[in-house]
Amino acid sequence: MNTLTQLKTLIAGELKKPAEELDENIEVGNISGWDSMTHIAIITAIEEQFDIKFKLREINNITNIISIAELVEKKQS
């Protein structure tokens, strides 16, 4: 499973909706249910699953799920 697919599964779980309903191109703030509490849960879950730690400036540059996948891959490389 590639990073994007893993992320969509994880995020869908946090948002309690099917992964196929998630559009990886939409800005995260515009995804229904993605409020500040859920954002904290999602970022924490990503850090745990991928064993990485984001910096504030990195996480502030996130736009959509694709950008999260790119950031995760960069942190893992």
Next chain:
Amino acid sequence: MYKIRKATETDIPFLIETIIQAEKSGTDKLGLATLFDLSEDEVRSNLTAILEEEMEGCEFSVTSFLVAEYEGETVAAVGGWIEAFEGATASATLRANLILFTISTAAREAIQRNKKYVENLNFDREPDTLQIEYVYVASAHRGQQLAGQLIAAHIKHARQIFPSIKKAQVQIFGNNEKAEKAYQKIGFVTQKTNTLTHADTLNFLPHHEKKLMELHL
């Protein structure tokens, strides 16, 4: 004589008081503490770090606040910003990022446990609208229409930087009838109410209802 001005770093202690009193909405329930299993002192310390970070475009930013000063003392504050202006990141994301980077692992675990009691209470903030958040006037200076003057100053500023701005929005807890009446007095209209039915919500927040009020500009 009151002077209205933009907040600066020296106002941080007053802004923290503003945020805490507004979050409590006249009760002793501080969601920033209860949901993260933190003491009020820990919240104050985290808010200091957050405000010192200075991230524009959300309620946790010094530059979002206008304050009223009386004889050199800050006595009132109102936060306001244009949501996601010119493609900026949504304020909910900025707020969450700031919280994330100031809380401990234990606090992150606490919010994972507790978020189910407060989910879906807040309204999504509409891009390109003026968002008003955190209104507080020190008790000795109430009754002077300072909050109204500060909101009017936010509207004037928003119009200067974004002349085609269409509306201002504010979200208040359902128990805050005084605030609702004050907003109605300056033209805000209650548009929607979100109500949570979980019995434990009131262990964490001042009220189980939030109201969205709007003012067409």
